[in-house]
Amino acid sequence: MTDSTKSGFYEEIGSQQTFLDANELVLNMGPQHPSTHGVLRVILRLDGEKVLGTECVIGYLHRGVEKIAENRTYTMFNPYVDRMDYVAAVSNGLGYCLAVEKLLNIEAPPRAAYIRVILTELNRIASHQLWLGTHALDIGAMTPLFYTFRDREEILKIFEKYCGARLTTHSFRIGGTQYETYEGFEQDVNNFVKFVGPKIGEYEELLTTNRIWVERTRNVGVLGGKDCIDLGVTGPVLRASGVKWDLRKAQPYSMYEKFDFEIPTGENGDTFDRYIVRIAEIRQALRIIDQAVNSIPAGPIMAKVPKVMKPPVGEAYVSIEAPKGELGYFIVSDGSTQPYRVRVRPPSFVNLQALDKMVRGSLVADVVAVIGTLDIVLGEVDR
Amino acid sequence: MLDYVTGYLSSTVTPGQAGNWLWALVYILIIFGGVSGIVIVMNWGERKALAHMQVRLGPMRVGPHGLMQPIADAIKLLTKEDIMPSEADKPIFWMAPVWVVMIAFSVFIVVPFGPTHAVTDMNIGILFMLGVSSLGVLGIVMAGWASNSHFPLMGALRSSAQMVSYEVAMGLAVVSAVVMTGLRGAGPYGVGDGAASGTLSMIGIVQAQQQQHVWFIFKFFPVGLVAFFIFAVAMIAETNRAPFDLPEAESELVAGFHTEYSGLRWSLFMLGEYAAMVAVSSIAITLWLGGWLRPFPSIHGPAINIPFFWEHPELGVVDFVFSFAPAMVLFILAFFAFFNAARMPKHPLLKIQTLGLYAFGLVLGGVGLVLLAPPVRDRVQDIFWFVFKIACFMYMYIWYRATWPRYRFDQLMKVGWKFLLPLGLAVLLVTGFMGLSPEILAWLKGVR
Numbered sequence: 001m002t003d004s005t006k007s008g009f010y011e012e013i014g015s016q017q018t019f020l021d022a023n024e025l026v027l028n029m030g031p032q033h034p035s036t037h038g039v040l041r042v043i044l045r046l047d048g049e050k051v052l053g054t055e056c057v058i059g060y061l062h063r064g065v066e067k068i069a070e071n072r073t074y075t076m077f078n079p080y081v082d083r084m085d086y087v088a089a090v091s092n093g094l095g096y097c098l099a100v101e102k103l104l105n106i107e108a109p110p111r112a113a114y115i116r117v118i119l120t121e122l123n124r125i126a127s128h129q130l131w132l133g134t135h136a137l138d139i140g141a142m143t144p145l146f147y148t149f150r151d152r153e154e155i156l157k158i159f160e161k162y163c164g165a166r167l168t169t170h171s172f173r174i175g176g177t178q179y180e181t182y183e184g185f186e187q188d189v190n191n192f193v194k195f196v197g198p199k200i201g202e203y204e205e206l207l208t209t210n211r212i213w214v215e216r217t218r219n220v221g222v223l224g225g226k227d228c229i230d231l232g233v234t235g236p237v238l239r240a241s242g243v244k245w246d247l248r249k250a251q252p253y254s255m256y257e258k259f260d261f262e263i264p265t266g267e268n269g270d271t272f273d274r275y276i277v278r279i280a281e282i283r284q285a286l287r288i289i290d291q292a293v294n295s296i297p298a299g300p301i302m303a304k305v306p307k308v309m310k311p312p313v314g315e316a317y318v319s320i321e322a323p324k325g326e327l328g329y330f331i332v333s334d335g336s337t338q339p340y341r342v343r344v345r346p347p348s349f350v351n352l353q354a355l356d357k358m359v360r361g362s363l364v365a366d367v368v369a370v371i372g373t374l375d376i377v378l379g380e381v382d383r
Numbered sequence: 384m385l386d387y388v389t390g391y392l393s394s395t396v397t398p399g400q401a402g403n404w405l406w407a408l409v410y411i412l413i414i415f416g417g418v419s420g421i422v423i424v425m426n427w428g429e430r431k432a433l434a435h436m437q438v439r440l441g442p443m444r445v446g447p448h449g450l451m452q453p454i455a456d457a458i459k460l461l462t463k464e465d466i467m468p469s470e471a472d473k474p475i476f477w478m479a480p481v482w483v484v485m486i487a488f489s490v491f492i493v494v495p496f497g498p499t500h501a502v503t504d505m506n507i508g509i510l511f512m513l514g515v516s517s518l519g520v521l522g523i524v525m526a527g528w529a530s531n532s533h534f535p536l537m538g539a540l541r542s543s544a545q546m547v548s549y550e551v552a553m554g555l556a557v558v559s560a561v562v563m564t565g566l567r568g569a570g571p572y573g574v575g576d577g578a579a580s581g582t583l584s585m586i587g588i589v590q591a592q593q594q595q596h597v598w599f600i601f602k603f604f605p606v607g608l609v610a611f612f613i614f615a616v617a618m619i620a621e622t623n624r625a626p627f628d629l630p631e632a633e634s635e636l637v638a639g640f641h642t643e644y645s646g647l648r649w650s651l652f653m654l655g656e657y658a659a660m661v662a663v664s665s666i667a668i669t670l671w672l673g674g675w676l677r678p679f680p681s682i683h684g685p686a687i688n689i690p691f692f693w694e695h696p697e698l699g700v701v702d703f704v705f706s707f708a709p710a711m712v713l714f715i716l717a718f719f720a721f722f723n724a725a726r727m728p729k730h731p732l733l734k735i736q737t738l739g740l741y742a743f744g745l746v747l748g749g750v751g752l753v754l755l756a757p758p759v760r761d762r763v764q765d766i767f768w769f770v771f772k773i774a775c776f777m778y779m780y781i782w783y784r785a786t787w788p789r790y791r792f793d794q795l796m797k798v799g800w801k802f803l804l805p806l807g808l809a810v811l812l813v814t815g816f817m818g819l820s821p822e823i824l825a826w827l828k829g830v831r
Contacts, residue, residue: 027533140789146437212788365791
């Protein structure tokens with residue numbers, strides 16, 4: 001993923017000849033393209049419709065989030081993380097808060113942890129729904145998009161009632177949560193769990209047994225378990241390749257150890273398996289929400305946090321299972337009110353590395369399907 | 384001169400055959416207006432139907448329930464800047480949309496929407512239709528080439544490959560239907576008592592279905608159905624509609640062959656595409672669904688005679704009941720318009736829209752009343768059933784688009800060559816055997 005002009009990419013093309021002495025076609029997909037999910041630019045080397053190689057050019061949405069962190073206090077930086085993966089802003093906030101809490105050596109009270117779990121899992125569902133809608137649209141099925149947006153709206157309504165924002169929620173604070181749950185929160189969440197269960201069946205009805213959908217996704221963008229680990233791919237993409245790795249189970253945070261849920265895995269590591277895994281993950285998230293909302297403990301929602309946060313000199317790395325994979329925050333403190341360095345390990349950025357391996361030798365239509373199945377958010381890739 | 388004009392009205396052949404150039408011109412204008420009208424209605428109907436399938440409302444602002452949306456769109460497209468890329472091959476770029484529209488409309492010369500209602504009836508009508516409609520691909524290739532850009536080029540290449548491969552299967556299905564016109568057959572539904580004479584003429588094919596007392600979709604059941612299925616699949620591929628809309632695959636090729644087009648030129652492509660949809664639908668209707676014939680065309684029932692209202696001694700009570708269908712459909716539409724107007728929110732800002740919807744309902748109801756008048760009622764039967772069948776096909780097109788994802792290029796080719804083509808050959812063979820079976824049986828008896 002380097003600058004295309006430096007890698008000798010264009011020079012390489014001139015010398016290569018293919019069948020019938022036809023030259024390769026270099027196609028610029030993006031940064032303005034309907035299905036590169038934002039401003040991703042993919043340079044495709046094509047032989048007719050066949051993809052010979054790809055090169056990702058990123059950085060069109062770079063805002064210097066990590067650098068901004070060095071000039072903000074720990075509290076002030078909290079809203080910025082929502083703007084990275086804006087589809088799953090709650091997860092970003094959770095990771096950051098957990099990392100700073102680790103630096104400060106404090107822990108959120110149980111009630112706050114439960115609220116965090118409920119909101120994060122709701123956000124996971126919202127993220128997966130948005131992914132499903134756009135992925136299906138990329139493959140040509142229009143209708144699932146509107147179904148998923150209809151149901152995602154219910155989640156956003158709960159967010160709005162809880163903290164006033166729908167997308168970039170900034171719902172968590174270092175040491176707990178800012179807001180107590182509103183009147184009727186439990187009722188709303190319970191209603192949502194009851195409401196969305198059958199709706200997932202509707203999505204599946206449109207896609208899972210659809211012959212064209214299966215043909216378009218089976219054996220497309222196959223990624224083996226070992227390749228996933230070599231490339232650092234995490235999240236549903238890794239699990240669809242048969243690797244049972246979920247940070248919520250592997251190194252539980254925010255009281256995830258108290259909830260009973262399964263890690264759905266696939267077998268082939270193709271686009272269809274990734275779809276199935278994510279659908280199953282929505283169902284598991286509903287299970288977690290159901291358990292959490294019905295056993296939410298009473299108590300404070302904020303730990304004792306100093307007014308001026310000056311974490312001791314040191315460093316902390318906390319990673320959580322965001323909807324797209326392992327979201328890690330590495331924060332170095334020099335003892336002042338501002339972090340010395342913040343490094344984010346965004347799942348989208350790392351997962352995007354697998355694109356070339358997945359699409360080499362396939363067709364143009366598969367590139368679109370694979371970009372969709374990787375579930376990247378360019379705000380997070382470029383930061 | 385007056386005789387020349389009125390004399391044709393009692394004619395039993397099409398104006399083209401009668402050599403009546405004035406009426407041929409009138410028919411051309413009727414077809415041009417009618418197809419454009421269908422395209423306009425389809426513009427609105429597709430958005431609304433698609434929107435309702437996708438839990439949204441569709442156009443709601445321009446006129447009541449967005450009824451004026453097509454007009455607003457037309458004005459927008461006409462007044463838009465017409466951009467031509469500086470690197471484009473200008474004459475070809477200019478010609479491509481014109482070509483597409485021209486071809487799409489030429490097909491309608493032989494489409495019969497009544498026993499005498501066609502511009503002309505060629506004895507090779509179906510061949511003419513297949514030949515002309517396959518020229519449409521040339522316009523797409525021209526557009527893709529002249530744009531001088533990668534996405535349109537790939538769209539054009541996909542389109543040409545797709546159309547060429549699906550035409551083969553389509554042709555086989557059509558041949559199977561043409562063979563049926565000449566076979567009296569032994570299938571459970573295929574025995575007719577009328578004469579069976581092979582014909583390629585579009586009107587002749589429908590008349591064959593009338594004489595054999597069977598729509599070809601039911602003939603030699605299920606052979607006709609399979610042939611119709613092949614044609615139905617191939618025709619979606621021919622018109623580049625979902626799930627075979629690869630040439631303009633939005634998520635892959637931005638807008639495919641018309642990426643570089645804008646304004647009026649772009650709208651010509653759209654007009655051509657929708658006209659082509661109507662054209663292939665009318666081929667399918669003519670070949671398998673009895674053309675202008677109403678459902679159960681051979682059941683007449685006991686004869687009745689009501690002075691002024693029904694003076695057709697040769698027709699029966701079933702014909703009498705069916706003759707009210709056009710008016711009834713318009714009354715139902717008018718009822719929906721009134722129903723929705725009554726449901727409109729009572730807000731001063733929506734007053735004009737509500738009144739407009741009432742007026743629209745009144746217009747529909749008025750047309751329905753006119754259709755009840757006996758002289759009109761007798762003459763619109765053919766046209767009504769033909770348009771009704773086209774409307775069903777258009778709805779299916781929308782339904783497919785809302786339901787299915789897009790095929791990939793290689794899968795599309797696989798479906799065309801490895802599934803539809805062998806199936807088409809098999810259907811053709813089986814049709815032949817079914818048709819021959821009485822003769823074969825007779826021959827076997829003779830041998831014995």
